[in-house]
Amino acid sequence: MDTRTFRVTGTLTALLAILGPANAAETLAPYGLNTEANAASVGLGYADNDGRRFGEYNGVNKDGVYGLFDFNLVKRDDGTGTWLGLSGRNVGLDNRQLRFEHSRQGNWGYFIEFSQIPRYEPLSITTAVGGIGTPSLTIPAAPTAGSAFDLKTRRDVLGLGFEKFISGNWDLQVRFKNEEKDGSRVFARGTTGAGPAGSFGQFEFTPEPINSTTRQLDVKVNYAGADFQVTGGYYGTMYNNRYSGINFTGGLAGLSTFTPMALPPDNQSHQLSFAGNYGFSETTRGNFKVAYARATQEDAFVTGASVPLSPGIGTNLQGRVDTTLVQAGITSRPMPKLTLLADVRYEDRNDKTPVLFYLTPAASTTDGANEPRSIRTTTGKLEASYALPNAFRLTGGIGYEEKHRNTSPVRIVSYRDTTDEMSYRVELRRMMSDTLTGALSYVHSDRDGSPWVTTTQTGGALGSNLIAPIHLADRKRDKVRLAVNWMPVDPLTLNFLVDEARDDYSSRDGSTIGPMKGKGRNYSVDAGYSFNAQWQATAWYSWNDTQADQTTCVGASAAGVCGAPTYSAKLRNVSDNFGVGLRGKPNSIFEIGADLSYSDIKDEYVQQALAGAPITSLPSVTTKLTRLNLYGKYLLQKNAGVRLDYIYDRYSTDDWTWSTWMYADGSRLRDPNQKVNFVGVSYYYKWQ
């Protein structure tokens, strides 16, 4: 039983002292219509079971009692246009959010907000690894039973904002966010070779310690005129990791040199941008954006006896990436029925990190140098839309995207310098009708690119040249989408969606392996029915299916001659999902609501030999998630009442990912099924 307490009375008293129920009552009293603001609720909740999935992001992951406390207080001074707001959500839980804001509408304003985003690892963990949460881990040299350990991370986010309207339609906006992230997450180290009995090899459980700060500063100066609006400003980010690496004591002899392991380095970026929108005429508008950013990474390298350094590399990467963005677009209606659109965008991510030889002598598949990644992307779009009789509209468009990437002399993965993709779109839309609206669209796109770079090894011998990586491969894609909104009778609305996409990949010349086909299908139907002003119901069903068909082979030679077998892997993720909702007010003092959602997801991994000896496929994985939310509100007096909440949350899976796994140090992770009943009772009060 995990009992949590919180101090409500004092907090609530302090809040009321600031705002005061009398003042709050003045806020919107003239209209007496604001039912959301100036309310507070306090109560207790009880979970009857551990729910690692249920509580992953709210901390209600153990059985026990939890505090429920929410408030939203708003005051408006109509004479001056001054707003004062204070709100808190989930204050009694680990995912609490608090915000204070004060503004004079149209003049100035500021806010301060604080939130906590926890993440409790949904996998259960039994381990004997010591020092978890610190950068110094002690690893048992042989499998050790250990004890239960819960990994978690938490982000504490502090946000500040200020804005000031300046005469002449100018305004200044400043946003600052500071995020502290602490905790530890699943991580591991491993190498080839046999491990102790019962393990799967030389793999050790080494939770990553996290203790970092992320900061963002966004300053904008905006101008908003009737025909011309611009915004320009600075956006800066900073990441500071207090742990540069993990040091290990103990563990397997085969992993003794894997210390320290590097952790993410400090880095920062600075961007200047300027964007605008101009109305050339009543029917023609254009917009643009130009931006220049510089990101740097100069964190000191990890050091240690097991970190031999190549001469001349210095003490840090001197990493630097400059990104230039230019975009311009225009929309025009040269005739009442014709709308035209043109847009072009250019982005140059120029990785200027010095190229140095970190590995000497070179290995067969690398010359030892680091590999900065530059990419230049150019996209363009042209579209024409014409209004037809009966509120139909026909749209046709073409799009173009070219990506140019740098490459390295010696590679292990197939590569090409440039990919370019043309897409063609046609759509028939019925824009408006009393009872029926909808759109049917078809998009065909065709991606190809420059000749494949022939992969060679450092000695000049031919490397493996079999796979066309999925994001570089020639691809033909066809997408069809039909969306219909229909109101057959006044209180009933229906919404239908059919979405289907097919990808067809081409292999490299002379190769029969790599990504082959992809498919995505999404069918949905939604219904909403209003029985009367007091009762409404909704229901929806979605069927989603994504498939990937790919081929590879076992044990290709360094020169890329497939061994045996060559086999296909047909991957499929198919799910049935539905939801039902009901809202009702049986009488003036009673209100109820119910929401049920259910997902049944099946992942298939069918492996089949195409040449060579038969292979064993993998069993499918079925995951089912059910959640039922019920609530009832009972009015005790005009502005106060009690609320009863009930949540049933169930997660079940036959996923085998961790089911038999044991690390060489004896650590075991498991993905347990869960069934949680949560009951909450709260008292709410509204200042009216």
Added chain:
Amino acid sequence: MVSRCATVCLRIFVGLVVAIATGFSVTANSQSTDDIRDGKVCANCHTNALTVWAGKHGTKGDARAPISVGCAMCHGDPTEHLKSPANAMPSRFSKMASADKNAVCSTCHQGRTRIHWQGSAHERNDVACSSCHKIHTAHDQARDKLTQPDVCFACHKEQRAQINRPSRHPIREGMVACSDCHNPHGSVGPSMVLRDNVNDTCYSCHMEKRGPFVRTHQPVQENCAICHNPHGTTAPNLLRARQPFLCQQCHEPTSHRGNVASLTGTSTGANTMARGCLNCHTNIHGTNNPSNITNERTFRR
């Protein structure tokens, strides 16, 4: 400055014209000018009319706010409508095309994050401001992190199912909202992402993935979405596919990389159990470890 003054003056002028014009019928119907301006007359039939004043639109201390002019600011001159309900208001939103509705809102709401509205996917697909925002309510669902996803899911059905997958962002809990990653009013990035491209959007929370690193992983630097589906997956860590299948979509089948996925494999054969390929290649987003060790470019240290 001149333009702003002109705008305010124009609104006051429109208000006066409406007040004067409606004043005649007010006299005839014993309805005060103030009551018409404040919508109290409207509320006799349109029961939700007054809720609009509970929000920013109803702040009298702000000369720009619609309440300074009244319902007419968005809905047009009510004179004829007051004479007979059969005479529709000039701006009858339920019967207007999206572009016309948006033109009413953009009279005031221009610039800032809306600079790239024209030409955006939402604009081109006839999304109106009122498709997402509820004006006549004190609580706009689209501006609340907890309820905003339901607004988006009215059209984005696939994402509605995906946020319930085992690997997901804390969207259901209201800790991450769609607008934390997307600008529904338009952006220069693909899929209307909040920043200029996918990676910069992801880095706003996952800055540790930015690098650059001594050892970089090409798709990581190009686009996080090559490997991840941020809306939710059954594979862990929002991965689009389970390992080794995901990795085999790019990597040559030399050495152990073409190994058949197995529940019983050991060493390099243990490529789908536990963390899959990451059992060894643990720093998959890149590592800043400069070790001069053969083969140490594969994100293991």
